[in-house]
Structure formats: structure tokens, C-alpha cells
Amino acid sequence: MQIEEILIAHKDSEKDSLIPILQEIQESEGFLSKEAVIRVGKHLDIPTSRIFGVATFYNQFRFEPTGKYHIQICRGTACHVLGSSTVLDVIEKQLKIKAGKTTRDGLFSIEVVACIGACGLAPVICINGEFHAKVTPEKIKQIVETLKNQNS
Amino acid sequence: MNFTIEVNNQKIEAVKGETLLDTLTANGIKVPTLCHMKGMIPTGACRICVVEQKLTGKLITACSYPVEEGMQILTNSPKVTESRKTIVELLLSNHPDDCLYCSRNKNCELQDLAETYHVRERRIRGKKNTHHLDLSSASIVRDPAKCILCARCVRVCDEIMNVNAIDILYRGSKSEIGTTFNKGLNTSSCVNCGQCIMVCPTGALTEKDHFPEILEALAHTNKTVVVQYAPSITVSIAEELGLKAGEDLNGIMNAALRKIGFDYVFDTSFTADLTIMEESAELIHRIVNGGTLPMITSCCPGWVKYAEEFAPEFIPNLSSCKSPQQMMGALVKSHFAEISNLKPEDIYSVSIMPCTAKKFEGQRKEMTQKGISDIDAVLTTREFVKLIQLFGIDMNNIEPQLADSPLGIRSSAGKLFANSGGVMEAAIRTAYFKLNGKEMVNFKIPPLRGTKGCKTAKIQITEKLEIGVAVVSGLSNAEELLKEIKNGRKDIHFIEVMACPGGCISGGGQPINSNEEALKERIKSIYKIDEKEPIKVSHKNPEIIDIYKDFLGEPLSHKSHDLLHTSYAKRDDVIL
Ligand code: SF4
Ligand code: SF4
Ligand code: FES
Numbered sequence: 155m156q157i158e159e160i161l162i163a164h165k166d167s168e169k170d171s172l173i174p175i176l177q178e179i180q181e182s183e184g185f186l187s188k189e190a191v192i193r194v195g196k197h198l199d200i201p202t203s204r205i206f207g208v209a210t211f212y213n214q215f216r217f218e219p220t221g222k223y224h225i226q227i228c229r230g231t232a233c234h235v236l237g238s239s240t241v242l243d244v245i246e247k248q249l250k251i252k253a254g255k256t257t258r259d260g261l262f263s264i265e266v267v268a269c270i271g272a273c274g275l276a277p278v279i280c281i282n283g284e285f286h287a288k289v290t291p292e293k294i295k296q297i298v299e300t301l302k303n304q305n306s
Numbered sequence: 307m308n309f310t311i312e313v314n315n316q317k318i319e320a321v322k323g324e325t326l327l328d329t330l331t332a333n334g335i336k337v338p339t340l341c342h343m344k345g346m347i348p349t350g351a352c353r354i355c356v357v358e359q360k361l362t363g364k365l366i367t368a369c370s371y372p373v374e375e376g377m378q379i380l381t382n383s384p385k386v387t388e389s390r391k392t393i394v395e396l397l398l399s400n401h402p403d404d405c406l407y408c409s410r411n412k413n414c415e416l417q418d419l420a421e422t423y424h425v426r427e428r429r430i431r432g433k434k435n436t437h438h439l440d441l442s443s444a445s446i447v448r449d450p451a452k453c454i455l456c457a458r459c460v461r462v463c464d465e466i467m468n469v470n471a472i473d474i475l476y477r478g479s480k481s482e483i484g485t486t487f488n489k490g491l492n493t494s495s496c497v498n499c500g501q502c503i504m505v506c507p508t509g510a511l512t513e514k515d516h517f518p519e520i521l522e523a524l525a526h527t528n529k530t531v532v533v534q535y536a537p538s539i540t541v542s543i544a545e546e547l548g549l550k551a552g553e554d555l556n557g558i559m560n561a562a563l564r565k566i567g568f569d570y571v572f573d574t575s576f577t578a579d580l581t582i583m584e585e586s587a588e589l590i591h592r593i594v595n596g597g598t599l600p601m602i603t604s605c606c607p608g609w610v611k612y613a614e615e616f617a618p619e620f621i622p623n624l625s626s627c628k629s630p631q632q633m634m635g636a637l638v639k640s641h642f643a644e645i646s647n648l649k650p651e652d653i654y655s656v657s658i659m660p661c662t663a664k665k666f667e668g669q670r671k672e673m674t675q676k677g678i679s680d681i682d683a684v685l686t687t688r689e690f691v692k693l694i695q696l697f698g699i700d701m702n703n704i705e706p707q708l709a710d711s712p713l714g715i716r717s718s719a720g721k722l723f724a725n726s727g728g729v730m731e732a733a734i735r736t737a738y739f740k741l742n743g744k745e746m747v748n749f750k751i752p753p754l755r756g757t758k759g760c761k762t763a764k765i766q767i768t769e770k771l772e773i774g775v776a777v778v779s780g781l782s783n784a785e786e787l788l789k790e791i792k793n794g795r796k797d798i799h800f801i802e803v804m805a806c807p808g809g810c811i812s813g814g815g816q817p818i819n820s821n822e823e824a825l826k827e828r829i830k831s832i833y834k835i836d837e838k839e840p841i842k843v844s845h846k847n848p849e850i851i852d853i854y855k856d857f858l859g860e861p862l863s864h865k866s867h868d869l870l871h872t873s874y875a876k877r878d879d880v881i882l
């Protein structure tokens with residue numbers, strides 16, 4: 155669905171529909187573009203600064219299109235206990251971007267997610283829907299390198 | 307309903323419906339606050355105002371807790387003091403600690419709290435804030451590293467200004483104040499009013515300072531450095547210099563400016579008179595010829611940008627007059643340059659304004675002649691006081707002087723621009739004279755005075771013509787009125803808008819932490835000048851008469867249009 159269609163479906167929505175609307179847009183576009191934020195602001199008569207404030211409060215929203223490879227890193231409890239923060243650190247350093255961002259060449263993006271229900275395989279990452287179990291810093295470096303090489 | 311409560315084992319009087327903080331303050335018991343803002347709904351965010359419930363030992367936030375009959379409260383128990391101290395220490399734990407280099411040094415609420423709660427060592431060590439300085443705006447500098455997230459700026463920008471340029475972004479330890487998409491303030495809807503600076507407890511918000519440029523220009527011998535000062539300045543610096551708040555220091559200031567090294571000292575109140583000549587002519591023209599009404603004043607650059615962003619449908623209603631600052635700027639580099647045998651490019655034109663938005667206005671592209679900017683630098687009242695101090699000028703020991711002539715004589719009507727309602731009163735005086743050929747019997751229009759956000763009056767201009775006028779200050783109040791007009795309100799023909807609540811006397815460039823009393827004194831002082839001076843109308847200002855005779859011709863003449871009028875354009879409130 156296009157942004158316009160989503161907004162039409164929310165023709166009479168009040169300000170409290172902000173989050174559902176943002177979710178629907180992200181669902182359909184993959185991220186919240188600047189244009190989208192401005193459009194939603196006009197639609198609900200909410201200042202864009204407030205929308206951006208609300209949206210950045212939640213980890214689920216991103217403001218850049220996802221990369222060709224979208225890496226989701228689980229930060230749920232089980233994964234955390236088994237070192238997911240190091241995993242995140244390694245990936246961020248390797249790709250030189252922070253979670254929520256996309257590399258300049260558009261190849262990779264990182265997203266932090268809550269428990270994805272594969273705790274037995276912790277720590278888990280998921281690239282374009284494909285799970286990688288019990289990842290270690292070395293393993294990750296390898297995975298990322300392989301993907302990079304495939305595209306150079 | 308009144309009842310008593312017990313505070314620190316003594317009975318005090320309380321009024322039902324007020325907060326505990328209100329009660330304590332009314333009884334002279336001091337409680338520190340940070341996120342609290344007078345007259346606004348409490349958020350209870352910072353917790354510095356905690357007090358202890360004697361019976362339960364529970365800590366509650368005084369600013370948000372409603373007072374209840376029979377309450378027993380301790381405001382200085384060890385528990386209270388300890389927890390306030392911890393809050394201060396936490397606030398300091400990620401603070402940059404560069405007080406010595408901070409523009410708010412010795413005038414900072416965080417410093418004061420650290421002092422009061424006797425913070426003498428760093429017990430809590432956090433990662434220092436590394437947020438970047440935002441230098442993108444022409445008027446405002448944001449240093450989020452010094453921000454303590456009290457959100458006072460956010461609330462002013464929203465509730466008083468209706469601009470919503472900034473909000474709290476991100477979450478938890480990553481929280482910071484920022485614009486939409488966290489870009490520079492210059493990409494936001496910010497109208498540069500500076501009211502956020504006025505409420506910021508720390509150095510996180512300051513004006514874009516023009517101090518170094520001006521020192522450089524003063525030191526440069528081959529430029530002629532001229533200065534103008536806004537009507538409100540002369541009554542706004544006294545308390546900063548250890549004198550009585552509100553005292554009019556006009557003559558002393560003139561002398562001080564010369565001592566500092568300005569070659570010519572002009573009074574912006576002169577061009578305020580000129581604005582009145584042009585604006586009243588424009589009003590009459592619109593009324594007589596069926597032009598767009600209500601006409602709305604355009605001397606406040608904060609309001610002008612707001613209109614361009616949020617009320618573009620009212621752009622045709624804006625008076626085409628430039629502001630007094632810009633009229634002076636234009637005249638200095640044309641008329642004055644000519645009669646003084648100076649090239650415009652050899653003049654450095656400085657203005658002293660109670661306002662941060664004037665810095666933005668000074669660099670608008672409309673405000674240039676042949677690529678040369680009419681105004682080169684703008685100092686706020688605060689920067690001006692620093693200049694006086696830097697040059698070691700003893701304001702107690704200096705003989706008053708007059709401003710330079712021409713461009714230095716004013717009527718008291720021009721001076722009224724400092725107060726909300728002043729432009730309106732001054733304009734009515736001249737419009738009345740133009741239409742009746744005689745002066746008003748009574749110049750004073752009481753319903754247009756005072757600090758109320760929206761003031762209206764009916765004015766019998768001629769026997770046949772009655773007009774409705776409105777004076778609004780605080781852009782939220784302007785927004786309300788515009789809404790009424792959009793919805794069909796028809797009884798208003800002329801509106802004065804000032805972005806800052808109360809007008810320029812409480813502008814965003816004025817001394818920080820002035821109390822309400824000082825503001826009242828400033829207002830009074832301006833009206834006193836109007837009462838005691840002989841020339842109370844712009845059209846009787848001898849220099850105004852001369853400048854039309856020698857240079858401009860008449861109001862709305864071709865030359866006036868060239869130099870003194872401008873145009874506006876719709877702009878996006880967020881720039882991508
Ligand atoms: S200067 Fe005025 S408009 Fe700009 S952020 Fe501050 S309060 Fe808002
Ligand atoms: S910038 Fe100043 S006023 Fe705004 S939240 Fe930070 S400390 Fe408070
Ligand atoms: S915590 Fe990571 S999959 Fe459950």
C-alpha cells in the first residue's frame with residue numbers, strides 16, 4: 155500500500171493513531187521516509203518534531219531504506235546472556251554503521267530486535283529472514299565478508 | 307477553601323487546588339525546581355523538587371503534588387537533601403564541565419544547585435555527553451551536551467510559540483533534544499525567537515554570538531562603524547549593571563557606545579517612527595481602497611517567519627514595511643552614506659536588539675542593496691552588556707549624550723515599540739492625525755496596555771470610521787486569533803503581533819533570569835517616557851519631517867518602497 159492509501163484508510167483517525175499509521179507505512183515502505191513523516195504530520199495535525207520524537211523512542215522504526223542484506227540482531231534475554239551485545243558491537247564496527255542505519259553502498263542494514271523465538275540457538279542473527287545460530291564474532295565476520303565478496 | 311498543613315513542624319496556610327510547590331512558595335519556603343514552569347502543567351520529570359512525607363517517609367515531587375489538608379511535610383530532611391544532591395550529581399555525571407568557558411558561567415541553575423547541595427567531588431562518573439554543537443541557525447546555538455533534559459525549551463516552543471521546532475528524541479540514556487530528523491535547527495520550523503534560551507537552565511541554548519566580528523570591526527580603523535539600538539534596550543540593561551531595574555539609560559548608553567568606539571550612534575526608535583509613518587499610510591490606503599484587511603504588523607521577524615511557514619494565507623495581510631532595524635540599516639547605507647560621503651561597503655552597521663530573531667532577519671536576502679547587507683551584525687542585550695563590561699565602562703560615572711543626527715531623534719511613540727501594544731498605539735496616533743488633520747484628545751489606549759496575550763479595542767478613527775484592533779503577543783495567541791479570523795471573525799482591521807510574550811521587553815535576547823518585577827519596571831519606564839516627553843507622535847518628530855522633505859518625498863513614495871518596504875514568501879516548515 156502507498157502512503158496515500160494508508161492515510162485514506164485512516165481518513166478519520168485521531169492523533170492517537172500515530173503509531174499504528176507509522177507501523178503500516180514502515181510495513182509497506184520498509185522505513186519511514188522524511189516525506190512520510192511530513193505527510194503524516196499534516197494528516198494528523200501533529201508537529202513533525204513530535205512524530206520524530208515518538209518514532210525514535212521505539213526501536214522498531216527506521217528512517218533509512220533497508221540494505222540489500224538486512225541484518226536483525228536479537229537482543230532478547232537469552233541472546234543477551236550469551237553475548238549478543240558483543241555480536242552487535244562487532245557488526246556495527248565491521249559495517250561502520252549503527253543499528254537502525256544502512257551502509258552507504260546500500261548493501262547492509264542493521265536492526266535490533268527483541269526475542270525472535272529461537273532462544274535455543276542464542277545468540278541469533280537473522281539476515282533477510284535466514285537464521286544464523288550461535289554466532290560468534292569470528293562467524294559473523296565470515297558471514298559478512300562472504301556477502302561482501304559476492305557483491306564486489 | 308483554605309486549610310492548614312504542617313511543614314517542617316510548623317503550621318502554614320494552604321489553598322485547595324494548588325500544588326504543594328505553590329503553597330510552599332507562597333509561604334516563603336524555597337524548593338528547587340528544574341522541569342517546573344510557572345503556569346504550565348507539571349510533568350514531574352526531574353524530581354529535584356522532592357520533599358518528604360513525614361509520616362511515611364515517602365518522597366514526593368512538590369511541583370506536581372496537590373496540597374491536601376493535614377499534610378505533614380519535611381522540606382529539608384536529610385533524606386530530601388541527600389536525594390536532591392544525588393539528582394544533581396547524576397545530572398553532572400555526563401556534563402561537559404567546561405563552566406569556565408561557558409556563556410552561562412555564574413548564571414546557571416545547574417551550577418547553583420551543585421553549589422547549594424554542596425557537591426564537592428565527582429562521586430558518579432558517567433560517559434560524557436558527546437552530542438554535537440548545532441551552529442546551523444543564524445540566531446540560536448544548541449549545545450545538547452550541556453542539556454539536562456528538563457524540556458523547558460520544548461514546552462515554550464510548543465505551548466507559548468506553537469512552533470514545535472524541537473522535541474525530545476530517542477530514549478533513555480540516548481535521549482536528546484533535537485529537531486525533526488535531528489538535523490540542524492536551520493532546517494526546522496524554528497522562528498528564532500530565543501524564548502527557549504530564556505528558559506534553559508544551563509548553557510545548552512545560547513544566541514549565535516556576533517561579539518568577535520564586532521570587536522574586529524571596532525579595531526579595524528578603515529571602516530566606519532555605526533550602531534543603532536532598539537527602543538527597549540535603554541530600559542533593559544540597568545539591573546545587569548547594578549542599577550535599578552527598568553531605569554532608562556538612554557543618554558548614558560549613547561555616551562558609552564561612543565567610548566566603546568562606535569563612530570555614529572543612531573536610535574532605532576527613529577526608524578520606529580518612520581515605520582509608523584509608512585505603516586499608517588499603508589493602513590489608510592488599504593481601508594480607503596478596499597485592500598486586504600486585517601492588516602498585520604511585520605516588525606517582528608519571529609512572527610514574520612512564523613507567518614511564512616504556518617500562515618501563508620495571511621501573507622497578503624502583512625504590512626509590507628520592513629522592521630525598524632532594517633529601515634535603519636537601509637537608510638544608513640543609502641541616505642546617511644550619501645550625506646556623509648561614505649561608500650556603503652565602507653560602513654559596518656551594527657544593531658543592538660532585545661531579540662535573537664533580528665540576527666536571522668539581518669541576513670535575509672531581501673535585506674540587501676546591490677549585494678551588500680544592510681545590517682552587518684546584531685548584538686543581543688546580553689552581548690551588549692558584555693561589551694560594556696569588556697570595555698570597562700563605568701555607567702555610574704559618565705555624562706549622558708544625545709544620539710547622532712540625523713537618524714537619532716525620536717518621538718515617544720517610536721519608543722513605545724518596546725511594549726506589546728506600543729506599535730498599535732503609535733500607529734493609531736498617526737493614522738488619526740492623517741485622517742482628521744488634528745491630534746487625538748487622549749493618546750493613551752488603556753485596553754492595549756499590559757501583558758495579556760490578546761488585547762482588543764474599538765477605535766473611533768473619524769466620525770464615520772470605527773476600526774477594531776487587536777494586539778497579540780506569544781505566537782500561540784497569534785495562532786488563536788488567526789483561527790478566529792479564518793472562521794469568519796470580521797471585526798478586526800489591524801493587528802499587532804509580537805512573537806515574544808509581552809513584546810520586546812521580554813525578547814529572547816534580553817538578560818536571563820530577570821524577574822517579573824524587572825519586566826514590569828521596563829514596561830512602566832517606557833510609558834513614563836511617553837508621558838513626560840513633549841513629542842508623542844511620530845509625524846511630529848522633526849527628523850522624520852526632514853527626511854521626507856529632503857530624501858523620501860512622502861510615505862509610500864517610490865523611494866520609500868525601494869528602501870523601506872519588502873515582500874514575503876511561503877516557506878516549508880521542515881527543510882528536507
Ligand atoms: S528560538 Fe523560538 S522557535 Fe526556535 S526553537 Fe527556540 S523557542 Fe522554538
Ligand atoms: S536545552 Fe536547556 S531547556 Fe532544553 S531540555 Fe536541555 S537543559 Fe532544558
Ligand atoms: S532471546 Fe534471542 S531468540 Fe529469544
Ligand code: FES
Binds near residue numbers: 339341351354367
Ligand atoms: S521541578 Fe518538580 S519534578 Fe521537576
